Structures are given as structure tokens and as C-alpha cells.
Amino acid sequence: MAVTWLHISDLHVRSDNSYDRAVVFQALVSSVRHFRESDGRCPDLIFATGDIAHSGKPDEYSFAAKFLDELLGASGLERTHLYVVPGNHDVDRTIGNQLTRTLYSRDEADKYFDPGARKLHLIEKLGAFLRWHRIFFDGIRTMPDNSTCGPVELVEVRGLRLGILPINTALFCQDDNDHEQLFVGRRCLSPAIEELDQLSAHLKIALMHHPLHDLSHIERANIKAGLIDHLDVILSGHLHEAGCGTVEMWRGSNLYCAAGATYQTRKWPNTAYYATFDRDHVTIFPIRYEDHPREAWTLDTSLFPDTGYEASFPVPREPNFRSFRTPGSDQYGGNRGKPLISARFPAWSKVIPQVRCFRTDPAG
Template sequence: MALKILHISDIHFKHYKNFECLDLDKDIQREIEHDLSGLKSEYGTIDVILIGGDIAFSGKLEEYAQADQWIKRICEITGCKEENVLMVPGNHDVDRSKFNPILKNLHQSFKTLRSRRDIDYQISEFIRDPESASILLSPFHNYRAFAQKYGSIPEETNLLYWEKDFNVDNCVLRIRGVNSALISNETDEEHTSKLILGSHQSNIVRDNGVVYLVLCHHPPQWLYDMDDTVRDFNARAKILLYGHKHSFSADTFNNSLVLSAGAMQPSRNESDWEPRYNIIDLQIDNLNDPVQLAVKLYERKW
């Protein structure tokens, strides 16, 4: 049985308070609703909705409240169960009002690290200590409260990533959502002030009959541990879904599909402004080792 996935990213919900007339993105939201309604007879029910980060614009509760209303409408239109809406945080899901001198210094310390060994050690030190973990994760408080409604947050014993299994043609598709925005702040830059992921998130343990899909907001080139991340993901995951770039691309590498989603609601200041989303039809083509997937990708663009 095929698994149908609605893949969106960078939805950037803003809250205009008493000036909703200024929200031009409502038009995009309504058009996607109409588009999905028209496609339902052709594609059928959507089984999973994957959101690749940047749900809010500035990590505020009011922004998530608006996103919540829209996602519920999309679930009604597509027939997707709300518990099958899965997401990861992006840099816009960081609430920067939570930044204090301690957290700023902490980020600065992390951004000096270059080797995967040092990154892993530092992450481990902070996550194992409840007080330190609370400081590190404090900018995600509003995001986590929102994501918890849909069941896609890490557990108390694993604060970094989540996993959820789906049955596809007598095989298990295991979706792993990772947090690439762990040390994201206003200094983020692709070349001079990158981010980190760490082995705890990228190391995938092989399991018989399990195929991995990884959902991550930032493409590897935004990470200081890029080489290690690419090696880990491409060795064990069949599908890699990224966001952040606001441009679409689909490539294969080492028999894996690497998909950059494009943005559902990009900034209108961008010269190549192009709202878009994707539908992925996934089947298991070969159960032998290595397992082979049959993937149909339907690009929907403005």
C-alpha cells in the first residue's frame, strides 16, 4: 500500500493583531486549500503531513495559533489524521525574546566548535543536565507547546529528535525529525556563523525491514558538522527532506532522494518569489536487501 505524504516547509505564519488586511499570505493559504480539494479525487487521502520548519515567523504563541487553525483545515480537506502531522523547528521557530546573557554566551561557545567530537561532547554535557538543557531549549518553548498537539516532539529521555513508524507494503517507514536550529540566533550565516546537528541526531541504527526518512530544516551546508551529517544520513536514510532555502531541488545521491522543499510562504521581497509545496507518493519497490523505493513526486507551485 502506498503512503501519500504532503510535504510543506517555511510557512512563516505571522500575526497582524488588528491589521489582518495586511496579511497577503491569506491568499496563498486559501489557494492551497482549493488546490488540495481539487486534487483529492486524483490523489486520494493524505496519510502524513510533514512540515519542514519555520512554522511561525518569530516563534510567538499568536503565530502558532494561526498556524494551528490552518493546519486543522488542511487535515479536514486531505483526510489526514492530526496525529500524523509531523514537524521540526526552523530558525524562525526560535523565540528570541528568551535570549539572555547566559544563552547568548552558550551559543557563542557552541559556534566556536568545529570537530564532530567536540560538538558531540558539548551537546551531551548540556542535555544530560536538566538545568542546562532547559536553558539550551528555552527558545523552543512556544514551538514545543504547538508541536505537542500533533505528537511530534522528542521524549523526556531524548530531547533532540523524534521518530514515528508507518507501515508501507509490509515494510516500516521510520520518519526521524531532527533539530538543526539548536543554536540558531540572529548571527546565523551559511559561511561564517553556522549551526550544528551532532551524532546523536544523525547516527541512524540499521534495523531489518525499516526504511528511514529524515526531516530536517537546514540543508547540510548550513552545519559546521556538514561532512559527518551527510555521511551519516546518506548511508542509512533513503529520503532526506530539507527546507530553509526557499528554492526547490530534487536530486539522488547514493541511491537516496534528497529533496529541498521550497517555501510555502516565502518573503515577498525575494527576487525569485515562488510559493510551493509537494506531494510524495511512496511505495516499496523491492523488499530485498537493499530495499528499493518507488517515489512519485508531484510539485505544486504558484
């Protein structure tokens, strides 16, 4: 028994009929169909971790929706099998100029992420993404407008139960200086994790656009601890570089995977990957776009050259490892004073050498 997903990210769709982008997208659609029909590599789910659009404008999502529907068709899937979170390019920066740049204390963050408080950064700056998401997934799922986390879902495929937690890291994105300015909100993450823990999933997956080191130091340790304690796999984008690696802990490990960019012009690397979970391991099959002699997505031999071009990572860790809890506000009492692993946990870039954390491409 196994379940396979296709992880894409960073589409950067503009509101134009770009030939350059169309070539890359059509090649991916054709190659995914070929992988399914000729090689038996059939995704059960597709995860898209942000930057669906280029500047968060409504017209951009019309073009993106067409591509996503074509990709689903090539995969033999429907919209219910697709999960999407926003990225920094899904933010309308012209609206963001009227809102506070970031938060400056724990108290301020806890007040901002009160479930009853209006999240103008989400409703306004990400308004076009939010409206598109609700229309595209109408009758399937609804992205919350009062939280960065959710909706939490349980997906069962051939007897394997996957818990899926979408996380919106883009609320406070505004310009090229977003590093350490971003917030998820522990008051959003804590109840989502509690809901996820009740699903009895064989594998728990978080979807987010930004790597954790882009979060503000005010809450980074809390968010990191919550994800490490309760999630098995963290999928991200943003870096425009593909990479996977394990974060080893006392009784197991977390798997962290970055998809690279699906499109950042034909001159820059365009990458994605398939992942297959078989109860004990997640096996990564990376793919990349080749522009000549034929436009096609093929096996990416550069990522795992020493392991036959694929790599297998053990997951999940033992259940009793999840003994720590995410520290929360007093409304989630009982967490204060509990031990945290984050204080002794190094930065992602230091424990995952295959994730290259520097980006020099023009897409941003």
C-alpha cells in the same frame, strides 16, 4: 501498493490576520481538497520542515495550528498523520542573545549534547515551538527537550513501512549569519539512527529544516555520513526553492528534496509537492501557487519540464550498502577507525543541480 506524502515548509506565520497570507493558505487548503476529491491524489502523511512561525512567538503558533488543522481536514487526515520540525524562524532571537552563539570544538559539542545536559538553546530559544508542539500533538508524540533527534517513528500504510526521523537543526540559529554555525550533535543522531535501523522499514526518511552545508564544519562530515549511510530520503526546507535530486553512491542513491516555501508573500514563488513511494521509486508531483486569474495551487511545470512535469527517483538502495556507521563518542564504542564516505562526498549543491542554493527573498 503505494504511500503518498505532502511536503510543505517555511510557513512564516505571524501573529496577525494577514490577508495576503490567508489567500495563499486558503488556496492551498482548497486545492489539496480538490486534488483529493477530483484527481484521487490523497496524501497519507504531511511533513512540515520548519519555519512554522515567523519569530518564535506563542501567538504565531495559534494561527499556524488553525491552518494546519484545515490542511489536515482537506487531506482527510488527523494530527497523527502530520510531522513537524522547527526552523530558524521558530527561534526567539531575543532570548538567544543571552546564550552562546555556537560551539567551537568536537569536545565542546560532545559535552553539550550529553543526554543528561540541559539544552538551553532548545528549552529557551525554541520554548514556544516546544510548548506548542507538545500541546498540538498531545497523546500522539512528544518532541524531546534533551535531544535534536526524534521521536523516531514507524508508520505502516498499506503494507509499506516508513521509518521517520525528525531532526532539529535550529538550536544555534540566531541571525542572518547562521551558515556553518549550526549543530545537530552526533551524540543525538547516533542513538536515533540505531533506533531507526531496528524498525525494518522499507523507506527511511529524515526531516530537517536546513541543508547540510549550513552545519558547522566541526560535525558536518559526521552528520552527513550518518544520514547517507542509514537514510533513504532527506526532506528539508529553508532555501525557499523547490528541488529534488539523487545522490549516487556505489550501490544505490539517496534522495534529497527541498519543498520551497509555502508562504513568502504572494509576490514570491510559493511551492510544495506530493511524493509517492511504491517500493522501488519515489515520484515527485510539484505544485505552486498561482495568484491570477484564480487563486489556486496547480502543477509546477518549471521543476521537471523534460519529464512530463513529474520525476521518478529510484529508492531505496540495497540494504547491504548500509555497512558504514556514524562515528560517535566513546559511549557508542566500536565506530572509531571505520571507513567514512564523507571524505570523498562533494557538497550537496554540486551533486544536486536542481536544488538552487541561493535565496534573495525578504522572508529570510
